[in-house]
Amino acid sequence: MQVIENLKVKEKLYIEKLENGLTVMIIPKSGIQKKYIIWGTNYGSNDSEFVVPGEEQVTKVPNGVAHFLEHKLFEQENGTNSLDTLTALGVNANAYTTNDHTAYLYECTDNFYEALDEFMDYVQHPYFTDENVEKEKGIIGQEIMMYDDYPDWRVYLNAMQAMYHNNPIKIDITGTIETISKIDKEILYKCYNTFYNPANMALVVSGDFKPEEIIEEIKKRLVDKKSSASIKRIYPQEPETIVQEKIEQKLEVSQPLYTIGIKEVKEANAMENKNETVRKCIAMEILLTLLFGRSSELYQELYKEGILFGAPSLDYEFGKNYAHVLITGQSQEPEKLYERFKQQVTKFKQNGINENDFNRIKKTIYGRYVKEYNDVQDIARMFLSDYFKGINSFEYLEEIDGINVEYLNQVLNFVFKEDKMVISIVKN
Amino acid sequence: MQYSEQELKKGIKLHTIETDKFKTNLIAVFLTTKLTREDVTKNALISTLLRRGSKTMDTQEAISKQMEEMYGASFDCGLDKTGDNQVIKFYVETINDNFLPQQGEELLKTSVEKILEIAFNPYTENGGFKQEYLEQEKNNIRQRIDGKIDNKARFAVDRCIEEMYKDKPFGLFKFGYKEDLEQINAVDLYNYYKQLINSCKIDIFVSGIINGDTKNIIEQNENIKNLQEREPDYVVPKAEAKDTKQENVVTQSMDVTQGKLILGLDVNLADEEQKYTTLIYNSLLGGDANSKMFQNVREKAHLAYVASSSYLRYKNNIFVNCGIEISNYEQALELIRKQIEDMKKGDFTDENLENSKQGVIASIKTIYDEQDTQIMYYFGQELTKAKVTLEQYNEKVEKVTKQGVIDVANKVNINTIYFLRD
Structure with a gap:
């Protein structure tokens, strides 16, 4: 493990790239009650055109898949929902999607390792069915409509439309009701398998931890997966000009x-x-x-x-x-x-x-x-x-x-x- | 962490929270006064006027530059409605002297002095607030009042509260009313302000790595010395009896895509101790992802993305909050009613109960790690005159029983159903 110290804030970063390609970063904070863990994949709303490692042809998916995946990953094959399980453990779990990454996280004071079991399990075990994918469209539809009423979201998104011709940064992270209607379980599995490879992910922990201990606990819970080659992402050519002032x-x-x-x-x-x-x-x-x-x-x-x-x-x-x-x-x-x-x-x-x-x-x-x-x-x-x-x-x-x-x-x-x-x- | 309090003068308290967990020191000054229709707008105006200029920093620019020099001290003024009180709040957050690139700058001392000056020694001209500042701040307040509609979810809850507390202090809007602004002049307002700072409850909080001098600096501060002793004029929040009559149904139209459905519930508590049970009741009803609202309204019926409830403990109300498709109003309302009824029947498991308790306790524990929440916790204790340590608080939550929750559930009545639609 590499240790990087910063003398200005008097904090240390422990960083290690595991054999399967996953990067783990630990920033210990002794004497703090809260423990925080976040696991992210370098995959966001910008990434809807790419070449799957090992394939030749380009894959293009509807807008909103990264965010859709974020919602669906909580669903477990035994019918439970990991968000409920984590909440029941008294930990505060959540997830979010940005234009360049998707992250799963929880914060807690107690039950950290019980929660870690569930957390690392659900992120590594997707379970999508036609039925549970359809169901989610209703909830995400309400989320999209909620944002339609947020003036601050609209003013931001419109500014993006005015600046960018083609760059996917201009699209809504959630997709639209129309684009999400085209999402099915095959698309979700394909994107999951491509982007949720350890080599494309990083995990960060901060709290009262001993770095050597926590990294072993993480390794124990990793499923056996080979590090994949890097994913070729295709972004449209963006002119230097703005669209409209x-x-x-x-x-x-x-x-x-x-x-x-x-x-x-x-x-x-x-x-x-x-x-x-x-x-x-x-x-x-x-x-x-x-x-x-x-x-x-x-x-x-x-x-x-x-x-x-x-x-x-x-x-x-x-x-x-x-x-x-x-x-x-x-x-x-x-x-x-x-x-x-x-x-x-x-x-x-x-x-x-x-x-x-x-x-x-x-x-x-x-x-x-x-x-x-x-x-x-x-x-x-x-x-x-x-x-x-x-x-x-x-x-x-x-x-x-x-x-x-x-x-x-x-x-x-x-x-x-x-x-x-x-x-x-x-x-x- | 070590908390201590000290009365500087009658009605003026200094609270210190010694902790070395943070890179920052946080200083807060709270002025608490009764919420009344007569003074609500004046207090709002004062909260924004004071940050325009003080005795030695006579412009906003001077204050900002001072804060920037102090490694970007964050200075903020706020206004809260806490029970039947209005609270004018000042905050300064600076990085702790241990993390400055060079030693020898006394940021804590400077920030204490600056915040006290801003709160208690404003810039004046001709025996009043500066005319120019007053006019600008009237506009500022006008726009904040108009700004109510911008956040539709927040607006819907505020409107529901307004309906529930018609003609009562708690129904007042914290930024006041436009029609009051015209009659307020610079001299009268300044006189009112002087009276306010000599009659309101004053609490000063200092949190961080505090050295022995801190108390001294505050005690010896000229602006503190100039304040009078007082019998502070504020309302101690208590469990009050509710007389819920018929359900009040209010529908309002606005340009929205999504409907906002709010149910304002009365919780008719017998005593203060039941508040801990109510906390758990709320958690089971709509407080987290395992709650009835989230599970049944969102996950099973797919009617909403936001489906939750929150407990307003100073007034013993719970607000159920849903963003729904407008055509689903009847269906959603019926489903929410069912959740409230099911709670009365005790339709939740021991495991649900235990999980809710652990969730609440976990969130209480995080208070140790958050400077501002810590201050708000001790301020809440101070206001309610109920000194409960965080450990005691957790013990009380731990003791909540299923029967206790059912008892509370049966004291819950729907007061108002508010729907914001297109």
């Missing part, structure tokens, strides 16, 4: 919701290598806070003018084949806000970044990273999702020291391009 939807809301999106051109740029990804992400967090955080000139001015009343959420999201900025909030005049934002970007580019402001916000971002290490859930989730992006979460704490104003200016000019900006609005 403005997109609007009507929904009953008190005040318009907006998302400003900035699409980053991923291909053929000189800035990309692994370390660079982390550095760029840190730089983006600092930049966005400088531009539109609570102490920013733009936020203060717009607040005084009554254009907004809350700091927007500022996100930089990225994956293997996409990266974008999302600025989301509520405003009476989102279009005006958008224009002002663009002007502010231009101003920043002209004047460069102020050194004092930069140093202050860098401290802020450092503090934000440290706070991530308070809770076993935050820790485990962070290590898992970063892992699927090829990142060890400690790198953020290491790389932040080296970020300087010159680099920030460089990133500013590279990412914040006016012809890559969109605005999505949801209003009455």
